[in-house]
Each structure stands twice: as C-alpha cells, then as structure tokens.
Amino acid sequence: MSQSLLDAPAKTTPAEKDPESVIDMSKMNEGQRAALELTEAARESFDKTSFVADLFMGRWTPQKIAKRLKPDPEKRREEEAFLGKLRDFLANEVDPDLIDRTGEVPDEVMKGLAALGAYGIKVPKNYGGLGLSQTAYCRASEILGSRDGNLFAMLSVHQSVGVPQPLLLFGTEDQKKKYLPRVAGGELSAFALTEQAVGSDPARMITHAEPTEDGANFILNGEKLWCSNGLKAGVMVVAAKTPPKMVKGKPRNQITAFIVDTSSPGVEIGERCRFMGLKALYNGVIRFKNVVVPRENIIDAEGKGLKIALTTLNSGRLSIPAACVGASKRCLQIAREWCTDRIQWGVPIGKHAAIAERMARIASRTFAMESMVLLTARLVDLDKKADIRLEAAMTKMWGTEKYWANIDDLMQIRSGRGYETADSLRARGEKPYPVERMMRDARINTIFEGSSEIMRLFIMREALDPHLKVAGAALNSQVAWSERIKTAVGAGAFYAKWYPGLYFPSGDGIPNLHPRLSAAMEYGSKTARRLARTLFHRMAVEGPALEKRQPLLGRLADIGADLFALAASCIRAQELIDEGQDQDALLDLVDQVAAEARMRISESFNAVGRNADKSGYKLAQDILENRYAWMEEGLV
Ligand SMILES: Cc1cc2nc3c(=O)[nH]c(=O)nc-3n(C[C@H](O)[C@H](O)[C@H](O)COP(=O)(O)OP(=O)(O)OC[C@H]3O[C@@H](n4cnc5c(N)ncnc54)[C@H](O)[C@@H]3O)c2cc1C
Known part of the structure; x- marks a missing residue:
C-alpha cells in the first residue's frame, strides 16, 4: 500500500475546493445537493490519518492511540x-x-x-x-x-x-x-443552531443576518428551537445564514457563527421546552428580531459557522460519552448490589445466568467506553490540533448506544423496582435507586450533538475519503471524460498495489503487551483488513449507489467502532496492569470485551451479504405511499 498516499492527502482536498469533483451530485434534488455542498465545504482535512481512518484502509496502527503523556x-x-x-x-x-x-x-x-x-x-x-x-x-x-x-x-x-x-x-x-x-466565572452560555426545519440539515436554516450598509454590524432575525441553557444564558453562539458566496457563478449558502449577548435589544426568550428526561434543562425557543450584532462578534470569519460547529464538536462531543461512563459505573454499582441482595428461587439473582450475563455486559461495555473516552481525550491533550474526528464520533456513537443498553439491562435486573420512581421507593422505605430517572435522562444521548445516524454517515464519509480521492472523479458523470480516464488509470495503479496487501498482516503492534491482549489485538489487525476488503468489494459492486445503502454502511461503521473499542480496552488494560492493578481481573474483563465485540462483528459481516435492507426499504416506501393504511385501522 502506498503509505504516502494514505498519510499525506493534499492540505486542501479536491472535495473541499469543489465537492462536485469527487462526488457525483447530478442525480440529487436541490435539497440533497444543498445539504451535501454545505457539509462538504465544512469538512476539515489533516496531513496524517488517524487510527480509525487507517482501520477502514486495512491498516492496524494502535500505536497512534497509545501515546502517553509526560507526567506533570x-x-x-x-x-x-x-x-x-x-x-x-x-x-x-x-x-x-x-x-x-x-x-x-x-x-x-x-x-x-x-x-x-x-x-x-x-x-x-x-x-x-x-x-x-x-x-x-x-x-x-x-x-x-x-x-x-x-x-x-x-x-x-x-x-x-x-x-x-x-x-x-x-x-x-x-x-x-x-x-x-x-x-x-459562572455566566451560563448556550449554542443555537437548531430551528423548526433544521435538525440534522443546516442547509435549511432560516435565521439570517444581513450586514448593515456601513458593514460594521449585522442585523439578526429568526427563531431557534431547543436551545439548551437558552433561558438562563447571558451569551450564546448563534448560527445564522449570511449573504451567499458565489462559487463557479452560482450562489452557495453561507452559515456564520455570532456571539450574541442575550441582553441585546430584540433577543426574546420564548417558550420553555419540556422533555421526557432532563427535566431541569433550561431549554427553550429563542427569537431574534432585528438584533444588532457587531461584526467583531463573528467567530473566525463569515461563512465558517458550520466548520466551527463541527470542529468544536470534535472534542466537545466527548463529554457526552464521558458522562455515559459515569452513569454506566452507577449502573454497575446498582446491578452488583441488587444482584447480591435480591434472592429469588433460593439464590441471589446474580447467580441466575440470564441476569449474570446482563451484569457482565454492563461491566465490559463500561470499561471499553471509558477506554475510548480517555484515549481520545489524551490525544487532544498531546496535541490540540490532533485529528480526532473519527475517534470522537465513534466514541459518541458507541458510548451513548452502549450506555442505553446498560440502563436497559439494569432496568431488567431491577425489574419492577427499576420501573418505580425513586420517590415512590423511598416512600415505601426501600433504597431509592434512581433507575427510572436515569433511563429517562439517558435517551437523549443518541440524539443530540450528532445523532447516531449522522455519526454513522460522518464516519463512513471519512472512511470513503481515500477512495473518493483516488477514484471518485472516475465514477463522476459530471467530470470531463479525459479527467475520468486519467483518474481511472491512477486508481488502477493504486489499487493494484493496495488491494493484495489486504491479504497479509500489516501495520505495527504495541510492544510489551500481555499475550492475552496481544491475541485480541491480532484479531483486530486481521479484522481491519477484512473490513477494508469488504468496504472495497461493496464499492465495486454498488458504485456510487453505495452512498444510499445506509444500513450497510452503518454495519461497517459499527465494525470499526467495535475494533476501536477493543484496541482502546487492550491498551488501557496494559497501562493499568503496568500501574499495578489486578492483572487477572483486567485480562478477564478485556476477554469479555473481545468476546462481545467478536460476536457483534461477526453478525455485522454476515449481514453485509445477507440482510433485509432492500426489502425493508421497499416496505418503508410503500408505507409512505400509504399501501398499509389498513394496518392503522381501528386506532382510537
Ligand atoms: C433535550 C434537547 C436539547 C437540545 N439542545 C440543543 C442545543 O442546545 N442547541 C441546538 O442547536 N440544538 C439542540 N437540540 C437539537 C438536537 O441537536 C436535534 O434534536 C438533533 O440535531 C436532531 O435534530 P431533529 O431532532 O430535528 O431530527 P431530524 O434532523 O429531523 O432527524 C430525524 C431523524 O432522522 C435522522 N436523519 C436525519 N437526516 C438523516 C440522513 N441524512 N440520513 C440518515 N438519517 C437521518 C436523524 O438521525 C433522526 O433520527 C436539542 C434537542 C433536545 C431534544
């Protein structure tokens, strides 16, 4: 494989300059095109690939996430x-x-x-x-x-x-x-991006800011939804459309981020929003009516709003899975206590294998998600400019989904008492474990700051990036034939070298790992190559239509996330062993992480070839056409 090709993409990618050069947008409707153009323009690019990016190209480079900080x-x-x-x-x-x-x-x-x-x-x-x-x-x-x-x-x-x-x-x-x-010092701040029509698609943004004639200020108008802290914030970051930029003779939408003092005339704090959980979130509708915002309150530059949001979220979104780690540790504590105290059928319920399995899974998922969080956070501490986009997105996606699985397992372990509120338990004189509240509070995690679906899209867009750079133009009907042929020849040369390498061990290991951890890492290395081969085969079979096969791409993202979870767990376990923690307990825990990862990965690979994706998609479209209206008959 050409390492230089993988490690040193051009600083400004062709897609950044012009996404249409690598992605065929000719069959997209206006809305799809606008969304893609905007997100492509906001993509960051880096000189070096990260551990997760390497995974999708079949390279196993755990040393990239194993660097340690100098003690201070x-x-x-x-x-x-x-x-x-x-x-x-x-x-x-x-x-x-x-x-x-x-x-x-x-x-x-x-x-x-x-x-x-x-x-x-x-x-x-x-x-x-x-x-x-x-x-x-x-x-x-x-x-x-x-x-x-x-x-x-x-x-x-x-x-x-x-x-x-x-x-x-x-x-x-x-x-x-x-x-x-x-x-x-204690003045609360907020971030206002979402609107009635803007959830995952900022291209639909209506809130806009027009420069005044002298250019010194912008006049902000619009309405933001679900702005957390919005009811109490003294200052907020507001994303707004600013006048479009001309690209290739066509206007391209621009989103700009402004710092807005909530005491400014024209800022109205609207209705408070209430949710199934997070009952005390000061979240609401915020309206802007001719708010004068000085030009110097633009963050970075005009048109950089989405890039700022994405970059901010790279390390920013790590706090959510970090909170999931804490909540999962609480799950483990409650599960252990209840599995010990509650006797049914003559033994503590933790002795029943069906319940024991749930507790074991809570422990292994918690260790893995903590390892992912801490290793990714450490990459930021080592280098504030490190490319952690994929690691952070995977940690958010994997951590929030696994915490939901943990709280669900705990609910089943606590059963009737899990469903009962803490206040009710307390009133009856029982220990008020707050499982019901925790579950309500947990559900939002896979939705905000990048939903799981958007995380999978983001991960797979980046996973496909090296291929788009090498071969994207060749498959793009919008590109001139001469350019397509030139790209195809270059791509042929690249793949002739890269593909055979996927059948042989590559990449470096971590020195001085315990043999049981090495065995898990060996599996990771082998599976990364299989992942890269599978992605390549699907690209060959599906061509540009691969972009539409979201469930399939999602499975590949999940395999990548499980490999990251496994590698992070092995690395962290070795570090804890080196610090003198109980070696056998750690190795048993990582064995469990590995066994669960292997089960999920094997299921995902099997489902790449054999799945219900196409029939499911057709069924869903038929439902949209109302062919199954009869199934809803009789509803009250
Ligand atoms: C409690 C709470 C707090 C929040 N705090 C803030 C805040 O402080 N500031 C702020 O700006 N926003 C905030 N939000 C908004 C939050 O970030 C959005 O809910 C989130 O971005 C998803 O948008 P949506 O709910 O409109 O879903 P939509 O974007 O309408 O999506 C609906 C579903 O479709 C999926 N989907 C959308 N597009 C695609 C696609 N291309 N491919 C596949 N699937 C897709 C989504 O994943 C989702 O499952 C908050 C929301 C809540 C509920």
Missing part, C-alpha cells in the same frame, strides 16, 4: 483537587431527585458549581478558568454523569458547544478577553 505532577494535583471537590459537592449539596421533581436547579447549586470553577474547566487561568486538560474535563463529565444528568447537560452545553470552546479554538484575543472571564 503539579497539573495532576490540581486536577485531582478539583475533581475531589466536585465529587464532594455533588454528593453533599445536590439532590438529583429534587432537581428532577421540581424541574429547577437550585440557585445555590448553580453558584456552588461556579465557585468550584466548573464553568470554565478548560479555560486557561489567564482568562479566569481552571486551565485543566481535556482529560480532566472528561473525568468531570463522568463524575457529573454519575450523579445528575441535568447538571451534566447544563455544564456540557455551556463548555462544549456554548461560548468557551469555539472561542478557545477560533476566538480573537479581544473576544477571549471580553467573554471568557464572564463564562468561566
């Missing part, structure tokens, strides 16, 4: 001191059932968190924050997630997508000086 005892002490105080505060000053019951976060809790510095964990000290690492931020999210979903969501929206993170990445010095001390 002073920093470590600061982090531990903050995390300890946060833990104590949540344990002693916060009543999650009260917050859930009333739908309000008490003022003293808000103030207490601000006093701890929890509003500006990553904000550098010179801007009034704690100046802690991404890892510390993820560990704080884990602690919050183990105790209260509302407080986690509030602080995560504030720091991951609200004002701090975009300003840290893209802000001017003036913007940082003006806003970071405010938000780090």
Whole structure:
C-alpha cells in the first residue's frame, strides 16, 4: 500500500475546493445537493490519518492511540483537587431527585458549581478558568454523569458547544478577553443552531443576518428551537445564514457563527421546552428580531459557522460519552448490589445466568467506553490540533448506544423496582435507586450533538475519503471524460498495489503487551483488513449507489467502532496492569470485551451479504405511499 498516499492527502482536498469533483451530485434534488455542498465545504482535512481512518484502509496502527503523556505532577494535583471537590459537592449539596421533581436547579447549586470553577474547566487561568486538560474535563463529565444528568447537560452545553470552546479554538484575543472571564466565572452560555426545519440539515436554516450598509454590524432575525441553557444564558453562539458566496457563478449558502449577548435589544426568550428526561434543562425557543450584532462578534470569519460547529464538536462531543461512563459505573454499582441482595428461587439473582450475563455486559461495555473516552481525550491533550474526528464520533456513537443498553439491562435486573420512581421507593422505605430517572435522562444521548445516524454517515464519509480521492472523479458523470480516464488509470495503479496487501498482516503492534491482549489485538489487525476488503468489494459492486445503502454502511461503521473499542480496552488494560492493578481481573474483563465485540462483528459481516435492507426499504416506501393504511385501522 502506498503509505504516502494514505498519510499525506493534499492540505486542501479536491472535495473541499469543489465537492462536485469527487462526488457525483447530478442525480440529487436541490435539497440533497444543498445539504451535501454545505457539509462538504465544512469538512476539515489533516496531513496524517488517524487510527480509525487507517482501520477502514486495512491498516492496524494502535500505536497512534497509545501515546502517553509526560507526567506533570503539579497539573495532576490540581486536577485531582478539583475533581475531589466536585465529587464532594455533588454528593453533599445536590439532590438529583429534587432537581428532577421540581424541574429547577437550585440557585445555590448553580453558584456552588461556579465557585468550584466548573464553568470554565478548560479555560486557561489567564482568562479566569481552571486551565485543566481535556482529560480532566472528561473525568468531570463522568463524575457529573454519575450523579445528575441535568447538571451534566447544563455544564456540557455551556463548555462544549456554548461560548468557551469555539472561542478557545477560533476566538480573537479581544473576544477571549471580553467573554471568557464572564463564562468561566459562572455566566451560563448556550449554542443555537437548531430551528423548526433544521435538525440534522443546516442547509435549511432560516435565521439570517444581513450586514448593515456601513458593514460594521449585522442585523439578526429568526427563531431557534431547543436551545439548551437558552433561558438562563447571558451569551450564546448563534448560527445564522449570511449573504451567499458565489462559487463557479452560482450562489452557495453561507452559515456564520455570532456571539450574541442575550441582553441585546430584540433577543426574546420564548417558550420553555419540556422533555421526557432532563427535566431541569433550561431549554427553550429563542427569537431574534432585528438584533444588532457587531461584526467583531463573528467567530473566525463569515461563512465558517458550520466548520466551527463541527470542529468544536470534535472534542466537545466527548463529554457526552464521558458522562455515559459515569452513569454506566452507577449502573454497575446498582446491578452488583441488587444482584447480591435480591434472592429469588433460593439464590441471589446474580447467580441466575440470564441476569449474570446482563451484569457482565454492563461491566465490559463500561470499561471499553471509558477506554475510548480517555484515549481520545489524551490525544487532544498531546496535541490540540490532533485529528480526532473519527475517534470522537465513534466514541459518541458507541458510548451513548452502549450506555442505553446498560440502563436497559439494569432496568431488567431491577425489574419492577427499576420501573418505580425513586420517590415512590423511598416512600415505601426501600433504597431509592434512581433507575427510572436515569433511563429517562439517558435517551437523549443518541440524539443530540450528532445523532447516531449522522455519526454513522460522518464516519463512513471519512472512511470513503481515500477512495473518493483516488477514484471518485472516475465514477463522476459530471467530470470531463479525459479527467475520468486519467483518474481511472491512477486508481488502477493504486489499487493494484493496495488491494493484495489486504491479504497479509500489516501495520505495527504495541510492544510489551500481555499475550492475552496481544491475541485480541491480532484479531483486530486481521479484522481491519477484512473490513477494508469488504468496504472495497461493496464499492465495486454498488458504485456510487453505495452512498444510499445506509444500513450497510452503518454495519461497517459499527465494525470499526467495535475494533476501536477493543484496541482502546487492550491498551488501557496494559497501562493499568503496568500501574499495578489486578492483572487477572483486567485480562478477564478485556476477554469479555473481545468476546462481545467478536460476536457483534461477526453478525455485522454476515449481514453485509445477507440482510433485509432492500426489502425493508421497499416496505418503508410503500408505507409512505400509504399501501398499509389498513394496518392503522381501528386506532382510537
Ligand atoms: C433535550 C434537547 C436539547 C437540545 N439542545 C440543543 C442545543 O442546545 N442547541 C441546538 O442547536 N440544538 C439542540 N437540540 C437539537 C438536537 O441537536 C436535534 O434534536 C438533533 O440535531 C436532531 O435534530 P431533529 O431532532 O430535528 O431530527 P431530524 O434532523 O429531523 O432527524 C430525524 C431523524 O432522522 C435522522 N436523519 C436525519 N437526516 C438523516 C440522513 N441524512 N440520513 C440518515 N438519517 C437521518 C436523524 O438521525 C433522526 O433520527 C436539542 C434537542 C433536545 C431534544
């Protein structure tokens, strides 16, 4: 395989300059085309491929996620001191059932968190924050997630997508000086992208900002939906359409991110939105009526709004799976206690294999998701500019889905008592395990900050990128024949070298791994090559239609995520063994992670060839045509 080809794509990809050169958009309708153009233009590109990107090309490069940080005892002490105080505060000053019951976060809790510095964990000290690492931020999210979903969501929206993170990445010095001390000190911030017609598709955005004649200000108009923290925020990042840019003689939509003070005339805080869980999220509709926003409040530059949102979310969305780790640890604790205490049919229920299996799965998934979070966070701490797009997207997708599986398993273990509210259990004198509340709070995780479907699309778009670069133009009916033939010849040469390599071991291992961990990694290496072959075969069979085979692509994304979970677990287990933790217990845990991953991976590979995708899609289209209206007859 040509390593240089994989590792050193052009800094500006052809797709970035002109997505139409590698993706055939000729058969798309206007809406599909607009959505794709916008997201393609917002794609980032990097000089080097990441571990996950390599997986899809059949290269097993776990050393890329195994790099360790140089120890910094002073920093470590600061982090531990903050995390300890946060833990104590949540344990002693916060009543999650009260917050859930009333739908309000008490003022003293808000103030207490601000006093701890929890509003500006990553904000550098010179801007009034704690100046802690991404890892510390993820560990704080884990602690919050183990105790209260509302407080986690509030602080995560504030720091991951609200004002701090975009300003840290893209802000001017003036913007940082003006806003970071405010938000780090306890002024809540928010992020407003979603609208009535804009969920996963920002191309449909209506909120717009027009420059004033002198160009000094923009006039913002529109309405945003489901803006978390919006009811309490002093400042928010607002995404709005700005006048289109001309590309190849055609207007192309532009989205720009503005910092908006909520005290500005014309900002109206509308209805509060209420949800099945996260009862105390201060989420609502925000309206902008002729709001004057100074040009200097643009983050980065005009038209960079979506790129900012995507880049911010790379490390930002890690906080959600980190919170899922904390909540999953709580699941494990409750499962262990209840499986020990509850006797049915003469033994504790943990002795019944059907229940024991559920508890084992909670433990293995929790270890794997924590490993994915911590290794990815460490990549950010090693290099703030590291390409963690795929690792973060997979961690979000895998972690949130596996936490949902964990809470579902715990619900079954707790059974009737799982379904009963904590208040009701308490009133009857039983231990008030909050499984019912945790389940309600958990469901949103696979939806916000990039739904699971969008994560799979994103992962597979990046997985296909090397192929699009090599061969995309050859299959594109919009490209001139001479260019198509030239690309086809180049692609032929590339694949003649790359493809045979997929049948032989490649990539590097990790030195000094325990043999049981090495065996799991060996399986990972072999399976990565199979994954790359399968993706290539499907490309050959489906051609450009592959893009439409979402369930199939989703299975390949899932295989990649399981391989990442496995590699991360092996690496972290070895690190913990090296630190003196119980070796046998760790190896048993990773064996379980590996066994479950192998089962899922084998199922996914089998379903690549044998599935119900096409018949299911046809059935769904027939349902849309109302051919099955009779199935809905008799509804009340
Ligand atoms: C509690 C809560 C808090 C939120 N906080 C904020 C916030 O602070 N700021 C903010 O801007 N937004 C916020 N949101 C919005 C949230 O990010 C969106 O709900 C999310 O982006 C999905 O949009 P949607 O619900 O409109 O679903 P849609 O985009 O309408 O999608 C519906 C379904 O179709 C799938 N889908 C969509 N497009 C595709 C495709 N191309 N291929 C395959 N599947 C697809 C989706 O995955 C989803 O399952 C919040 C939402 C909730 C419920």
